[in-house]
Amino acid sequence: xxxxxxxxxxxxxxxxxxxxxxxxxxxxxxxxxxxxxxxxxxxxxxxxxxxxxxxxxxxxxxxxxxxxxxxxxxxxxxxxxxxxxxxxxxxxxxxxxxxxxxxxxxxxxxxxxxxxxxxxxxxxxxxxxxxxxxxxxxxxxxxxxxxxxxxxxxxxxxxxxxxxxxxxxxxxxxxxxxxxxxxxxxxxxxxxxxxxxxxxxxxxxxxxxxxxxxxxxxxxxxxxxxxxxxxxxxxxxxxxxxxxxxxxxxxxxxxxxxxxxxxxxxxxxxxxxxxxxxxxxxxxxxxxxxxxxxxxxxxxxxxxxxxxxxxxxxxxxxxxxxxxxxxxxxxxxxxxxxxxxxxxxxxxxxxxxxxxxxxxxxxxxxxxxxxxxxxxxxxxxxxxxxxxxxxxxxxxxxxxxxxxxxxxxxxxxxxxxxxxxxxxxxxxxxxxxxxxxxxxxxxxxxxxxxxxxxxxxxxxxxxxxxx
Amino acid sequence: xxxxxxxxxxxxxxxxxxxxxxxxxxxxxxxxxxxxxxxxxxxxxxxxxxxxxxxxxxxxxxxxxxxxxxxxxxxxxxxxxxxxxxxxxxxxxxxxxxxxxxxxxxxxxxxxxxxxxxxxxxxxxxxxxxxxxxxxxxxxxxxxxxxxxxxxxxxxxxxxxxxxxxxxxxxxxxxxxxxxxxxxxxxxxxxxxxxxxxxxxxxxx
Numbered sequence: 001x002x003x004x005x006x007x008x009x010x011x012x013x014x015x016x017x018x019x020x021x022x023x024x025x026x027x028x029x030x031x032x033x034x035x036x037x038x039x040x041x042x043x044x045x046x047x048x049x050x051x052x053x054x055x056x057x058x059x060x061x062x063x064x065x066x067x068x069x070x071x072x073x074x075x076x077x078x079x080x081x082x083x084x085x086x087x088x089x090x091x092x093x094x095x096x097x098x099x100x101x102x103x104x105x106x107x108x109x110x111x112x113x114x115x116x117x118x119x120x121x122x123x124x125x126x127x128x129x130x131x132x133x134x135x136x137x138x139x140x141x142x143x144x145x146x147x148x149x150x151x152x153x154x155x156x157x158x159x160x161x162x163x164x165x166x167x168x169x170x171x172x173x174x175x176x177x178x179x180x181x182x183x184x185x186x187x188x189x190x191x192x193x194x195x196x197x198x199x200x201x202x203x204x205x206x207x208x209x210x211x212x213x214x215x216x217x218x219x220x221x222x223x224x225x226x227x228x229x230x231x232x233x234x235x236x237x238x239x240x241x242x243x244x245x246x247x248x249x250x251x252x253x254x255x256x257x258x259x260x261x262x263x264x265x266x267x268x269x270x271x272x273x274x275x276x277x278x279x280x281x282x283x284x285x286x287x288x289x290x291x292x293x294x295x296x297x298x299x300x301x302x303x304x305x306x307x308x309x310x311x312x313x314x315x316x317x318x319x320x321x322x323x324x325x326x327x328x329x330x331x332x333x334x335x336x337x338x339x340x341x342x343x344x345x346x347x348x349x350x351x352x353x354x355x356x357x358x359x360x361x362x363x364x365x366x367x368x369x370x371x372x373x374x375x376x377x378x379x380x381x382x383x384x385x386x387x388x389x390x391x392x393x394x395x396x397x398x399x400x401x402x403x404x405x406x407x408x409x410x411x412x413x414x415x416x417x418x419x420x421x422x423x424x425x426x427x428x429x430x431x432x433x434x435x436x437x438x439x440x441x442x443x444x445x446x447x448x449x450x451x452x453x454x455x456x457x458x459x460x461x462x463x464x465x466x467x
Numbered sequence: 468x469x470x471x472x473x474x475x476x477x478x479x480x481x482x483x484x485x486x487x488x489x490x491x492x493x494x495x496x497x498x499x500x501x502x503x504x505x506x507x508x509x510x511x512x513x514x515x516x517x518x519x520x521x522x523x524x525x526x527x528x529x530x531x532x533x534x535x536x537x538x539x540x541x542x543x544x545x546x547x548x549x550x551x552x553x554x555x556x557x558x559x560x561x562x563x564x565x566x567x568x569x570x571x572x573x574x575x576x577x578x579x580x581x582x583x584x585x586x587x588x589x590x591x592x593x594x595x596x597x598x599x600x601x602x603x604x605x606x607x608x609x610x611x612x613x614x615x616x617x618x619x620x621x622x623x624x625x626x627x628x629x630x631x632x633x634x635x636x637x638x639x640x641x642x643x644x645x646x647x648x649x650x651x652x653x654x655x656x657x658x659x660x661x662x663x664x665x666x667x668x669x670x671x672x
Contacts, residue, residue, distance in 0.1 A: 015645065015648050015649055015652045016645050016648045020626055020627070021627050022625075022627055024642060024645055024648070024649075026649070026652050026653075026656065028656075028658040028659075035497050035498075035544075036543065036544065036545070038500035039500070039501070039502045039545075042500075042502070047639070049639070052649075053660070055660040055661050055662050056660055056661065057661075058661060063497070064497075064498055076498070078498040078499060079498050081498075081500060082498050082499070082500050085500050096661060096665050096669050097669065098669050102669055103670065104665075104669055104670070104671065115664075115671065117661060117664065119659060121658070122658055127543060128542075128543055129541065129542050129543040129567060143543040143567055144543060144567065144570070145543050145544070145545035145548070145567060145570060145571035145574065146545040146546075146571075147545060147571060147574035147575065147638065148570065148571075148574070150639065151638055151639050151642065154639050154642075154643075155639060155642045155643065155649060156649065156653075157642055157645075157649055159627070159638065159641075159642065161625060193485055193537055193540055194536065194537045194540070194563055197537075197563065197565070197566055198566065224541070224567075227537070227540060227565065227566065229566050229567065247664055247665075247671035247672070248659070248661070248664050249659075292485075293485045293487070314484050314535065314536065317484075318483075318484050318485060321483070411489075411494045411542075412494055412495075413494045413495065413497060413498065430487075430489065430541060430542075432487050432489040432490065432541060433489070433490060433512065434489065434490070434493055434512045435489050435494075438493070438512055
């Protein structure tokens with residue numbers, strides 16, 4: 001019997017599989033940021049341990065950085081201390097680090113791929129649940145907690161139970177108005193927040209392989225929102241073309257030889273998955289979340305649901321609570337809901353392609369007077385690229401704020417936060433209560449829908465914007 | 468971590484599904500570089516509400532949390548486990564858990580008891596009927612009971628997690644026994660490293 005892509009990568013990374021114990025898995029690349037690492041470095045010092053492979057470890061500041069101009073100091077002393085601690089720890093243990101303002105700094109899941117250090121067939125971990133993003137490159141990438149961060153720093157391995165495999169096939173061509181974000185919102189909406197628990201998902205089908213690497217990253221990014229620790233896409237020419245010429249990969253013949261090896265990172269034709277889900281791409285539509293978990297998805301053209309639509313008492317109860325928190329009335333057309341803030345950014349949707357999609361909608365328009373709209377590019381490289389294409393000017397002319405890179409309002413750790421009762425259209429990954437700021441109400445959307453919403457002041461499709 | 472064999476304490480029911488780690492410990496608390504003191508931030512967005520169950524005097528001092536399905540989903544923040552333990556919880560009982568949260572708990576010695584939803588609901592009713600009832604969790608026998616009510620259920624833990632809890636083993640120490648295997652693996656692996664990619668200031672070469 002053939003093997004799935006996940007099984008191939010797993011098998012290649014087994015260090016030991018002792019009887020009655022989890023498999024000891026080798027980790028090729030460990031990405032580190034300031035929030036989930038300081039206690040891990042402390043643990044190393046406390047036990048007189050060191051970092052086994054600084055050459056397989058890369059750090060960046062992202063979660064906690066302000067997005068004000070780099071020349072502005074970090075005002076919050078607690079945040080500043082954490083950012084300093086990352087630099088100190090990396091210098092002490094010999095790890096390459098990109099502090100705030102460094103040309104390579106950015107959201108950890110943006111910079112790994114754009115620097116070409118994320119490569120097919122690798123095992124990649126990071127103390128962040130959206131590490132699944134890197135699976136777009138045919139790598140096994142998953143989020144870990146701080147104890148596991150310490151474990152990987154010390155041993156470059158992790159004890160792991162082998163996950164089950166699930167194929168999610170998005171069959172056929174997606175309509176032109178449907179973005180990668182809409183595809184993954186549909187998947188999460190179908191699986192529910194726990195449907196992927198215990199599985200590694202492989203995304204397959206024409207609508208997936210038609211996506212650019214940016215789009216595939218958006219899809220893999222939100223695997224955790226369906227409960228799956230990892231999601232991946234098989235390697236093809238789109239993968240290889242994206243990586244060619246990046247700083248982390250070799251050049252010329254050496255690259256082509258490596259690329260030939262990468263092309264083996266696909267599931268065998270006769271591989272069997274433990275679970276399968278098939279979604280008809282032709283039925284997909286631009287989508288939005290209405291509630292407080294990412295599986296509470298509805299069509300942009302739809303209406304706020306009613307608790308009466310659910311038979312399960314748990315779901316009925318959760319729906320009532322979500323509606324109350326979100327301040328929504330069942331039956332309200334989604335397009336009638338007004339927003340206060342539009343946020344375009346995060347490891348889900350802050351790559352160059354996302355900014356291009358938003359700029360195409362915004363060009364020549366004005367942000368509605370009632371709306372605060374922010375663009376936070378995923379990295380300094382993305383920001384620079386966007387500026388070279390003149391996108392910053394399009395956004396600034398329309399009334400958007402053009403900020404410095406970081407996680408920003410996705411998780412509301414830095415000063416970019418919603419105020420109590422404010423409603424956002426956000427290109428991020430989580431609409432949890434208080435996620436973007438205490439009492440804030442988050443609706444997850446694609447960059448194009450976010451851009452159209454900024455212009456109209458209520459949820460809107462890009463087709464509604466224009467003279 | 469400290470060995471854990473038998474836990475005994477009062478319980479508090481948190482009757483909500485999808486309690487994600489952002490609810491357990493909001494991100495504002497994640498700026499700290501310490502591992503302690505997170506108890507004050509536990510469920511902090513809900514604790515201002517006088518009707519929130521942790522503010523109910525009859526549950527003060529409870530050390531076992533009973534919750535709805537999909538507890539601990541979302542962000543990988545281990546701070547969620549630190550907050551629960553710092554507050555005084557030693558175990559969480561629920562129908563299902565987020566995978567990363569479950570892992571993080573096992574590293575800190577927070578005992579995760581997964582029971583069928585109907586049993587969790589039954590247990591919640593017993594506690595709501597009488598909040599002074601003691602719940603006993605036996606990690607060795609993989610059993611949870613309310614002795615006073617004659618209620619008892621078995622639960623599962625993966626064998627290694629059970630061993631580690633019972634002995635208080637440090638995961639890194641256990642892995643270090645495999646040092647020779649790790650070194651051997653490294654001599655055969657061809658996975659690229661970062662050597663030569665960046666200069667000492669982190670600029671791409």
